Amino acid sequence: MRSFLLTAAALATLALPQLASAHTWADCIDWDPVERQCNGYPRGYPGREDVNINTDYTYLFSGTPSSQPMCQPGRQDTANYSAKYPQGVAKAGKTYNVRYEINGHQAYATSKVKVLYFPDENIDTLDYNKRSSAKVVGEWNFITDGQCDLPLTDNTSCYGSYTLPDDLPSGDIQLVYFWEFNANPAGQQYSTCFDLKNGGAMERPSASATVTPVTSGVAAPAATGTSTDMAPSANAPTATGTASEVVGTTTPRKCRRKCRGQCSGSSSSPLAAAPTSPVN
Numbered sequence: 290m291r292s293f294l295l296t297a298a299a300l301a302t303l304a305l306p307q308l309a310s311a312h313t314w315a316d317c318i319d320w321d322p323v324e325r326q327c328n329g330y331p332r333g334y335p336g337r338e339d340v341n342i343n344t345d346y347t348y349l350f351s352g353t354p355s356s357q358p359m360c361q362p363g364r365q366d367t368a369n370y371s372a373k374y375p376q377g378v379a380k381a382g383k384t385y386n387v388r389y390e391i392n393g394h395q396a397y398a399t400s401k402v403k404v405l406y407f408p409d410e411n412i413d414t415l416d417y418n419k420r421s422s423a424k425v426v427g428e429w430n431f432i433t434d435g436q437c438d439l440p441l442t443d444n445t446s447c448y449g450s451y452t453l454p455d456d457l458p459s460g461d462i463q464l465v466y467f468w469e470f471n472a473n474p475a476g477q478q479y480s481t482c483f484d485l486k487n488g489g490a491m492e493r494p495s496a497s498a499t500v501t502p503v504t505s506g507v508a509a510p511a512a513t514g515t516s517t518d519m520a521p522s523a524n525a526p527t528a529t530g531t532a533s534e535v536v537g538t539t540t541p542r543k544c545r546r547k548c549r550g551q552c553s554g555s556s557s558s559p560l561a562a563a564p565t566s567p568v569n
């Protein structure tokens with residue numbers, strides 16, 4: 290009996306901080322939807338092979354603190370990359386795709402994700418309350434039809450895009466993926482910090498090969514065809530949320546296998562289950 294109580298207490302302790310908050314971060318900040326590969330990662334990215342990625346990589350601003358570092362101390366407050374998860378390359382004027390998992394937050398489809406570009410501040414030491422100094426170079430709803438692999442599963446990947454300005458400074462640039470969850474309780478936000486190496490100007494072979502605007506869905510740089518995993522927005526129904534609205538060209542088998550291997554902790558946790566239930 291006693292050991293049972295201890296176990297229950299331990300489980301409750303583990304579950305508590307998660308129940309109080311959400312979690313999501315950017316897994317890739319330069320995703321190629323055609324090749325389905327990642328060409329750039331955020332700072333200190335541990336990979337989905339880290340079974341503790343939920344706790345290791347979630348960085349929360351809770352309850353509108355008066356002061357808090359913009360980037361997760363000890364992991365994301367320096368330009369910190371590995372050979373396996375390298376930094377991306379900045380090209381002026383280029384549109385990039387971000388890939389992230391929704392971690393069971395299907396009910397928060399309309400919460401905003403932004404990509405903030407900081408031309409004048411150093412995010413290594415920046416307070417998150419100074420984020421208004423950033424240029425918003427990308428903004429989308431957390432879950433948008435046509436931009437998720439499998440909209441109704443806990444660990445589906447979703448995508449958004451950001452476009453760099455035409456004029457970039459000569460050095461590396463700093464950006465932040467910023468999720469305004471702002472629910473349950475209010476004032477919850479999350480950041481993932483990243484840098485892009487100065488890569489000079491983008492090659493533009495012809496006028497017709499311009500980059501897809503942010504608002505028109507997931508951009509495919511130099512795409513000759515659309516990825517089968519992300520249906521074009523035009524094919525997607527207008528509203529979000531219900532099963533019947535899941536777009537038709539998803540690849541459930543592929544995602545299922547991936548989720549089991551990489552996100553079992555998340556999908557089976559009380560946290561992941563909690564916000565899932567009432568989707569419209």
Ligand SMILES: [Cu+2]
Nearest residue numbers: 310311312392
């Ligand atoms: Cu969460």
